[in-house]
Amino acid sequence: MFNRETWIEIAHTVTANPLRTALTGLSVGLGIFILVVMQGLGFGLQNGVEQDFADEAKNTIWVRTGTTTLAHRGRQPNRYIELRDEDEERVTEQVVETPAVSGRLSMWGSTVQYKNEQGNYPLMGVEPDFAELDLIPLEGGRWLHQDDVEKESKVCVIGENVINELFKQRSPIGEYIILRGITFRVVGHFAKNGRWGNSMVYIPMTTMQRLFQGNDAIGSMVLSTGDRDLEASTAMVDAIDGDLRLRHAVHPEDQRAVRVRDNQEEYAMFDRIFKGIRLFIWVIGGFTLLAGAIGVANIMAIVVKERTVEIGVRKALGATSGSILSLIVIEAVCLTLISGALGLIAGVATLNYAAPYAQHDYFTDPEVNLRVTVTALVVLVLAGALSGLVPALRAVRIRPIEALRYE
Amino acid sequence: MLALRGIEKAYPLAGGTLPVLKGIDLNIEQGEMVAIMGSSGSGKSTLLNVLGLLDGFDSGGYDLDGVDMSGLSEKQAARYRSLFLGFVFQSFNLISFKTAVENVALPLFYQKVPRRERQKRAMEMLGKMGMDDRADHLPSELSGGQKQRVAIARALITEPRVILADEPTGALDSSTSQDVVSVLREVNGSGITVIIVTHEADIAAKCDRTIRLHDGVIIEDGRSGDVVEPTANGAGSTD
Numbered sequence: 001m002f003n004r005e006t007w008i009e010i011a012h013t014v015t016a017n018p019l020r021t022a023l024t025g026l027s028v029g030l031g032i033f034i035l036v037v038m039q040g041l042g043f044g045l046q047n048g049v050e051q052d053f054a055d056e057a058k059n060t061i062w063v064r065t066g067t068t069t070l071a072h073r074g075r076q077p078n079r080y081i082e083l084r085d086e087d088e089e090r091v092t093e094q095v096v097e098t099p100a101v102s103g104r105l106s107m108w109g110s111t112v113q114y115k116n117e118q119g120n121y122p123l124m125g126v127e128p129d130f131a132e133l134d135l136i137p138l139e140g141g142r143w144l145h146q147d148d149v150e151k152e153s154k155v156c157v158i159g160e161n162v163i164n165e166l167f168k169q170r171s172p173i174g175e176y177i178i179l180r181g182i183t184f185r186v187v188g189h190f191a192k193n194g195r196w197g198n199s200m201v202y203i204p205m206t207t208m209q210r211l212f213q214g215n216d217a218i219g220s221m222v223l224s225t226g227d228r229d230l231e232a233s234t235a236m237v238d239a240i241d242g243d244l245r246l247r248h249a250v251h252p253e254d255q256r257a258v259r260v261r262d263n264q265e266e267y268a269m270f271d272r273i274f275k276g277i278r279l280f281i282w283v284i285g286g287f288t289l290l291a292g293a294i295g296v297a298n299i300m301a302i303v304v305k306e307r308t309v310e311i312g313v314r315k316a317l318g319a320t321s322g323s324i325l326s327l328i329v330i331e332a333v334c335l336t337l338i339s340g341a342l343g344l345i346a347g348v349a350t351l352n353y354a355a356p357y358a359q360h361d362y363f364t365d366p367e368v369n370l371r372v373t374v375t376a377l378v379v380l381v382l383a384g385a386l387s388g389l390v391p392a393l394r395a396v397r398i399r400p401i402e403a404l405r406y407e
Numbered sequence: 408m409l410a411l412r413g414i415e416k417a418y419p420l421a422g423g424t425l426p427v428l429k430g431i432d433l434n435i436e437q438g439e440m441v442a443i444m445g446s447s448g449s450g451k452s453t454l455l456n457v458l459g460l461l462d463g464f465d466s467g468g469y470d471l472d473g474v475d476m477s478g479l480s481e482k483q484a485a486r487y488r489s490l491f492l493g494f495v496f497q498s499f500n501l502i503s504f505k506t507a508v509e510n511v512a513l514p515l516f517y518q519k520v521p522r523r524e525r526q527k528r529a530m531e532m533l534g535k536m537g538m539d540d541r542a543d544h545l546p547s548e549l550s551g552g553q554k555q556r557v558a559i560a561r562a563l564i565t566e567p568r569v570i571l572a573d574e575p576t577g578a579l580d581s582s583t584s585q586d587v588v589s590v591l592r593e594v595n596g597s598g599i600t601v602i603i604v605t606h607e608a609d610i611a612a613k614c615d616r617t618i619r620l621h622d623g624v625i626i627e628d629g630r631s632g633d634v635v636e637p638t639a640n641g642a643g644s645t646d
């Protein structure tokens with residue numbers, strides 16, 4: 001089947017009419033190219049969003065507050081809703097049960113000094129649970145303890161950027177740095193993805209409140225949903241949201257004053273979206289490929305028609321139906337496979353070339369995964385075989401006498 | 408070797424059928440060289456196609472080498488063709504993108520002969536046709552006579568018992584025609600039956616026996632020299 005003769009004949013068909021071959025190939029190649037590039041972009045988008053999610057534990061609820069936009073129960077709008085210790089206590093003791101919780105009180109652009117070096121970094125007061133809620137990968141030393149919170153210790157855990165810029169490669173553990181004019185001991189350091197993550201300086205919440213805040217505000221609040229499923233975590237969100245609106249007299253429709261966001265739900269939403277996008281891409285790619293396959297089928301039909309006499313002569317000379325069938329099918333498969341492979345290569349090259357220019361928070365590493373590539377190739381071979389089959393069956397039905405009479 | 412008994416064949420036509428062979432009785436022995444003549448439309452090609460198992464017939468009987476050929480499937484016909492028969496066409500029907508030697512070797516490819524042997528036998532056969540110096544030429548680079556020699560070589564490569572040639576010289580000038588007939592005569596000399604459809608009396612004269620068809624029936628059958636000049640016959644028919 002795959003011998004020199006067959007290849008010569010294929011080479012002949014392909015080169016007999018280069019323009020026609022090129023145009024047919026183009027339609028298949030373009031189909032695969034579009035499929036590959038769109039898949040790659042889809043993965044890039046997904047990677048970006050997933051990385052964004054990977055920065056935080058998926059089973060977390062984030063509670064933020066702002067100013068009211070609607071009047072409610074006799075209160076005017078434009079009132080700032082501030083979360084305080086009592087909110088955290090009440091929510092975790094009376095409203096919902098959670099295995100982990102932390103406030104997040106930040107001060108951006110805080111001056112940090114180490115010996116002669118100094119820089120501005122965001123300072124954040126958190127509780128011990130925060131490390132697991134925000135997935136902070138400790139590189140050395142230790143994280144903040146409950147003990148630190150109770151004693152309002154002046155200790156901090158710093159990000160990689162702070163080390164690089166202030167400590168210049170030296171180990172920061174046990175060193176003293178000055179935060180907003182007050183001396184803290186570095187007890188741990190970490191490395192995290194993202195722009196801000198690595199520049200963070202974490203200190204105990206109580207220390208933050210006492211030294212820099214002056215009251216018991218906790219900024220925002222993160223809670224773990226534990227091993228709750230999506231439905232249960234949504235119920236948890238509703239409970240927290242309802243409680244806070246009730247306590248702070250916030251209108252149920254007020255979108256700004258109280259915002260409770262469920263990572264799990266958002267992730268599920270993104271997951272659904274990406275499943276949809278992937279399906280969409282396959283459908284588009286599938287139709288593009290189908291158009292290509294029809295093009296190939298069309299060309300093969302023309303080839304069969306043009307070669308009717310030749311096929312008849314071959315039959316008169318002893319060609320079997322099988323040999324005619326395989327000849328046409330192999331030609332079609334070769335045509336689709338070669339042009340498809342070119343489209344594939346072009347697609348991969350485009351993604352690889354474009355990837356470095358297209359890095360964004362929500363778009364990283366647009367990749368061509370192996371599964372898509374293999375699937376695309378299998379689809380191509382099938383499309384080629386199918387598109388060759390119909391004309392080939394017609395060729396097989398040609399009787400030698402009819403072919404010889406053909407004009 | 409070839410025996411036709413009361414062969415009838417009609418082509419379906421809009422609103423009826425067109426009878427083309429109307430009861431052909433014919434015996435051809437192994438080693439004969441036969442010319443089939445007759446006016447245009449008399450059914451020569453149809454008869455040759457029936458003999459060559461390229462086409463079926465409606466009624467009558469056909470024995471090839473003592474085997475009944477009626478009601479053959481396409482596949483069986485193909486088998487007998489490749490076993491017994493070789494074809495030479497008026498328009499040569501060489502495959503345009505294959506060289507002379509590749510064209511000659513093609514039937515062996517379908518008989519699953521190994522490549523090297525195909526090549527060797529095809530070269531030998533071209534040599535017998537005096538064409539070995541043109542082995543690597545494409546058909547477009549050959550003259551009409553040369554093309555027909557290649558086609559004859561291709562028909563002979565499978566060592567058939569019968570060569571069927573439909574107007575093999577129809578596209579050639581007269582001296583080249585004589586040339587091609589000489590080749591066929593030589594082929595016949597090696598014991599192969601040769602059946603030639605032709606319009607030309609001097610081609611028929613080179614054969615042992617001439618059969619004349621008129622309107623689907625054999626009107627003359629005899630030694631080539633004895634058959635009357637073709638122009639005298641066929642007049643008055645409206646086919």
Ligand SMILES: Nc1ncnc2c1ncn2[C@@H]1O[C@H](COP(=O)(O)OP(=O)(O)OP(=O)(O)O)[C@@H](O)[C@H]1O
Nearest residue numbers: 418419425427446447448449450451452453454646
């Ligand atoms: N496929 C066909 N369908 C219908 N009629 C046909 C077909 N082939 C041949 N005929 C008719 O059958 C008759 C005999 O045709 P055939 O080709 O056998 O003639 P011929 O003797 O070979 O003529 P020529 O010398 O011109 O080649 C003609 O009238 C022709 O029109």
Ligand SMILES: [Mg+2]
Nearest residue numbers: 451452453573
């Ligand atoms: Mg004819």
